[in-house]
Amino acid sequence: MAVHVASARIWSRGLQKAWSTWGCRLCSQSSSSTQPSHHPRTQAEKAKRRQAREKAILSSDVNDPGLIWSDKEKIAYTAALVPGEKKDTTLPFPQSYSPEYVEFGWYQWWEKQGFFSPQQHSKQPHAVDKYFSFCIPPLNVTGTLHLGHALTYRRCFGSRRMQGYKVLWLPGCDHAGIATQSVVERKLMREQGKCRRDYSREEFLKQVWRWKNEKGDEIYHQLRKLGASLDWSRACFTMDPGFSSAVTEAFVRLCDSGLIYRSEGLVNWSCALESAISDIEVDSKELSGRTLLSVPGYQHKVEFGIMLTFAYPLEGQGEVAVSTTRPETMLGDVAIAVHPDDPRYKVTLHGLHPFTERLLPIVTDSMLLTFNFAFICAVKVTPAHDHTDFLLSQRHSLPRLTVIGGDGTMTSDCGQWLEGVKRFDARECVITALMERKLFRGKKDHPMSLPICSRSGDVIEPLLKKQWFVRCQEMGRKAVQAVEEGDLQIIPHFYTKMWKSWLSNISDWCISRQLWWGHQIPAYRVTVENSKDTEEEQWVWGRSAAEARQRAAVKFGVNPDAITLTQDPDVLDTWFSSGLFPFAMLGWPQQTEDLKQFYPNSVLETGSDLIFFWVARMVMLGRELTGQLPFKQVLFHSDKYGRKMSKSLGNVIDPLDVISGVSLERLQGKVREGNLDPRESVVAMEAQKDFPKGIPECGTDALRFALCSYKAQGEDISLSVSHVLSCRHFCNKMWQTVRFTLATLHDAIFFFCIVTLFPPPNCDAKKKKIKKKISFLINLQKCQQFCVFLSIWGAVCTLMKGV
Known part of the structure; x- marks a missing residue:
């Protein structure tokens, strides 16, 4: 018995030494200087920080040695093992810790045994009548995971299973309409010299599906390597037939x-994508004055941040000066608006357009009351290309003239001299023409906010288009109410204010996208045989063309055979289908057993940058279509990982590279294989010099342990490879401690554990004292409490302090 006690002390000292060496590093987040951001940064602040990060990378100390590490011996598991069979755990332990040896083969066995399926629940003797469900944020089929994504996959699913819950963690992948189509288009141009328009729609979609089948499973491979306990038998793709039916x-x-x-309305249009995008897919680039920027489709940089003034001649005599940052749109001017109290302009007068000879009425409008009368004399009115002017045109019944087409070139309404000219080239032509007519009155620097497409980097062009919209005001009000009444809990709480503010002022959501890849809108334009009304559009919708035909026959009171249907060629916004994910993945609209058992989901964890893109829309659509909130809790982690993970900053790290190791040459090869512009490539390549020898093999356990050691809810995460490497060292300490213990105790270890942890009733006080001490050190009950509240960080810290 004395041997047992002595060995226990040695065992305890070994663990305490490991804790003193590595534990304080792993669980120091609570005292970190990194604090939660209670006031999310504006786009201007983010842009400024990004520029600072780029500058810091490019001016970094050339003498900085970067990540220092030494090669460790890689030990392979060489015993015969059939894939899916259990490893032989009786083999002697290797002298040094090797992640490859330890982790080999286990996941295949877990998966074959069905441990990740909720059907295992009934086989467990400790099963309780509770469920825990969670849908993985569906990742883009175009992408791969990085360490930032991995933060989302560290929750307590294993602990919930051990507590007897019926657990479903369901994997999913998003078709990513714009991103996927762009990737395939670039691939076809690079390999075949063809663009999308060189194919029929059906031929192009075959190319996309071929690419998806070749490349689309990479994310699932990464998730398996991370050890994610997902039920793969229920894996869901948003373009699957079942999910498409739900859409x-x-x-x-x-x-x-x-x-x-x-409805016809002004939409945010990306000329590079030739598609509309939603408001929240528009970034604002703050300019302090004259700035030259790269724009997709232009060889030379384009000038922005300039206010240009020119004059419109008035009928009879005189002129009126107007100012604009977009002189190319003056071809679409239909009126001049003046201050109601300005005595200099009579509304009976008209301006004369210098290029089209069109008469421009002068109107007074209350809009100008919001400006300082002394500085704003008159404004040009371009309803088809400006949101404010569009509203003004509605008040004054003004026409709307579209002068920029969907491809970013000027339309025929501009005249032959500009038709087909690219919009920013047309800008220079207009300025030159105004100078020639002596109507140019000067230009000056002008601070402005430039709308940028977050998908393509293109400058957004407001265009007048007929599109499909979702009314969001009432659904948004209900989403706010759900939080206020406590039905939906947002963690950290400071995101609640942002949630309420945005949803209380939400605008209608444009869900049309002018793409080929995605869910084609199930709406049909109706043409009735021998109908005299051919100008006004007539639309019906249906679950199939046959249903739509029957609806049209009833609506217009005609024979179904007299109807011709043409389906809308546009597709739905990707976020529309993603917004259905929590219930569509479970079989909705059918009342499946999965839907009955696991909906609503227990919790959602995602990055705070998706609060409006995805989370708010899931809440609105879920409540509207199912009558229930899609989940009870939302856990947001920060969208910043020290330097926000970005391909253009070179700090997007593949988890597999951390698990298995990778050379610097391969890291830089991945940058070259990407689609970065030359400047971004320079920054990314420079940033990777942080790893002069590449990234060492750290293993899955070390990576998961590092992720668990962060208190990530809402806080900035400075996740570094060196931190993961520290966790690998900790794993080595644990490995050596266990090897020493086994070598010392031999077969007595089993008897020691049983007696000390579960002493018989007549056990003497000394044995009970040992049991009490070990229980206190490990403190499993407190770890379990942390897991109940989804605080992996708290559980890790408690466990490590115990050892």
Whole structure:
């Protein structure tokens, strides 16, 4: 018995030494100087920080040695093992810790045994009548995981299973309409010299599916390597037939209830994508004055941040000066608006357009009351290319003239001299023409906010288009109410203010996208045989073309055979289908057993940058279509990982490279294989010099342990490879401690554990004292409490302090 006690002391000292060496590093987040950001940064602040990061990278100390590490011996598991069979755990332990040896083969065995399936629940003797469900944020099929994504996959699913819950963690992948189509288009141009328009729609979609089948499973491979306990038998892709049916059903129901409607309105248009995008896909680039920027499709940089003034001649005599940052749009001017109290302009007068001879009425409008009368004399009115002017045109019944096409070139309404000219080239032509006519009055620096497409980097062009919209005001109000009444809990709480502010002022959501890859909108334009009304659009919708035909026959009171249907060629916004994910993945609209058992989901964890893109829309659509909130809690972690993970900053790190190790040459090869512009490539290559020898093999356990050691809810995460390497050292300490213990105790270890942890009733006081001490050190009950509240960080710290 004395041997047992002595060995226990040695064992305890070994663990205490490991804790003193590595534990304080792993669990020091609570005292870190990194604090949660209670006031999310504006786009201008983010842009400024990004520029500072780029500058810091490019001016970094050339003498900085970067990550220092020494090669460790890699030990392979060489015993015969059939994939999916259990490893032989009776083999002697190797002298040094090797992640490859330790981790080999286990995941395949877990998966084959069905440990990740909720069907295992009934086989467990400790099963309780509770469920825990979670849908993985569906990742883009185009992408791969990075360490930032991995933070989301560290929750307590294993602990919930051990507590007897029926657990479902469901994997999913998003078709990523814009991103996927762009990738395939670039691939076809690079390999075949063809663009999308060189194919029929069906041929192009075959190319996309071929690419998806070749490349689309890479993310699932990464998740398996991370050890994620996902039920792969339920894996869901948003373009699967079942999910596509759910998308169609949602669209039809929302149309029937009047929440989806078709209307002509100004949309945010990306000329590079030739598609509309939503408000929250528009970034604002703050300019302090004259700035030259690269724009997709232009060889030379384009000038922005300039206010240009020119004059419109008035009928009879005189002129009126107007100012604009977008002189190319003056070809679409239909009026001149003046201050209601300005005595200098009579509304009976008209301006004369210098290029089209069109008469421009002078109107007074209350809009100008919001400006200082002394500085704003008159403004040009371009309803088809400016949101404010569009509203003004509605008040004054003004026409709307589109002068920029969807491809970014000037339309025929501009005249032959500009037709087909690219918009920013046309800008220079207009300025030159104004100078020639002696109507140019000067230009000056002008601070401004430039709208940028977050998808393509293109400058957004407001264009007048007929599109499908979702009415969001009432659904947004209900989403706010859910948080206020405590039905939906947002963690950290400081995101609640942002949630309420945005949803209380939400605008209608444009869900049309002018793409080929995605869910084609199940709406049909109706043409009735021998109908005299051919100008006004007539639309119906349906779960199929046959259903739409029957609806049209009833709506217009004609024979179904007299109807011709043309399906809308546009597709739905990717976020529309993603917003259905929590219930569509479980079989909705059918009342499946999975939907009955696991909906609503227990919790959602995601990055705070998706609060409006995805989370708010899931809440709105879930409540509207199912009558229930899609989840009870939302856990946000910061969208910043020290330097925000970005391909252009060179700090996007593949988890597999951390798990298995990678050379610097291969890291830089990945940058060259990407689609970065030359400047971004320079920054990315420079940033990777942080790893002069590449990244060492750290293993899955070390990576997961490093991720768990962060208190990530809402806080900035400075996750570094050196931190993961420290966790690998900790794993080595544990390995050596266990080797020493086994070598010392031999077969007595089993008897020691049983007696000390579960002493018989007549056990003497000394044995009970040992049991009490070990229980106190490990403190499993407190770890379990942390897991109940989804605080892995707290559980890790408690466990490590115990050892």
